[in-house]
Amino acid sequence: MFSLINKSAVITGGGSGIGRAIALLFAKQGAQVHIIELNADAATGVVEEIAAAGGQAKAYAANVADQQAVVAIFKEIGGVDILVNNAGIAHVGNLENTAEADLDRVYNVNVKGAYNCLYAAVPLMKQNGGGVILNMASIAAHVGLTDRFAYSMSKGAIFAITLSVARDYMPDNIRCNSISPARVHTPFVDGFIAKNYPGKEDEIFEKLSKSQPIGRMGKPEEIASLALYLCSDESGFITGTDYPIDGGFITLNN
Numbered sequence: 001m002f003s004l005i006n007k008s009a010v011i012t013g014g015g016s017g018i019g020r021a022i023a024l025l026f027a028k029q030g031a032q033v034h035i036i037e038l039n040a041d042a043a044t045g046v047v048e049e050i051a052a053a054g055g056q057a058k059a060y061a062a063n064v065a066d067q068q069a070v071v072a073i074f075k076e077i078g079g080v081d082i083l084v085n086n087a088g089i090a091h092v093g094n095l096e097n098t099a100e101a102d103l104d105r106v107y108n109v110n111v112k113g114a115y116n117c118l119y120a121a122v123p124l125m126k127q128n129g130g131g132v133i134l135n136m137a138s139i140a141a142h143v144g145l146t147d148r149f150a151y152s153m154s155k156g157a158i159f160a161i162t163l164s165v166a167r168d169y170m171p172d173n174i175r176c177n178s179i180s181p182a183r184v185h186t187p188f189v190d191g192f193i194a195k196n197y198p199g200k201e202d203e204i205f206e207k208l209s210k211s212q213p214i215g216r217m218g219k220p221e222e223i224a225s226l227a228l229y230l231c232s233d234e235s236g237f238i239t240g241t242d243y244p245i246d247g248g249f250i251t252l253n254n
Ligand SMILES: NC(=O)c1ccc[n+]([C@@H]2O[C@H](COP(=O)([O-])OP(=O)(O)OC[C@H]3O[C@@H](n4cnc5c(N)ncnc54)[C@H](O)[C@@H]3O)[C@@H](O)[C@H]2O)c1
Pocket: 012, 013, 014, 015, 016, 017, 018, 019, 036, 037, 038, 039, 042, 062, 063, 064, 065, 086, 087, 088, 089, 109, 113, 136, 137, 138, 139, 180, 181, 182, 183, 184, 185, 186, 187, 188, 189
């Protein structure tokens, strides 16, 4: 079960956190992994980890917001069976604390970056007779979070993009789903705690852990397991669906 042998899988933001865990697991399951990453050193590190474990992977240094660069990379890769749109950035602020530049930055990476990869990958999947797409949304797409105006906007868009693509490309044998994690302990979380709450890191870490009714943050490997299921043939009946993976955040926070 859950074999990805002979599958070519593109993972954006695969150099860190959730993307890294997905890249490692997909390679372990036999996929040829292609990591598109802004941070070339991080991506190379993950490729080396995969190679050391006997897997196959390649890194491509690029900003997913750059359509020309993204299209060129997908041309180089050739056949794509699986696309995981994972690269994303955060912004903390309500509407009034979100400057135009903040909104544009979050939109360009989280929304346009996903669009660029879909734009490049879908024609290749059609040529191949099908494929699977997994987009990284967030609980921010489903509930009102304090001070996450731009981020929520971007993840709501990811949720809607997922439905649109799933509908339009069903006849081409392309499935498209999304995952909505609550807080997952990654460098993304450590980075934003350090930036936004200097000197209160431990207190905020504890608070963020408790905001999941289950009492802790998720692990990147737990998100990767769900990603593997949704990108494998075993989930062949699932398309146009979002999966919360949130320690009860959406339904049990009462
Ligand atoms: N960690 C969480 O709590 C959490 C919760 C819900 C959703 N998510 C989403 O999961 C995804 C991964 O988050 P993470 O916590 O693993 O983050 P992370 O910061 O640990 O990793 C993100 C990776 O994406 C890369 N990246 C950023 N901008 C890029 C760009 N423009 N082009 C190419 N690569 C780029 C970074 O270099 C980094 O390696 C994001 O979309 C995030 O919004 C995270």
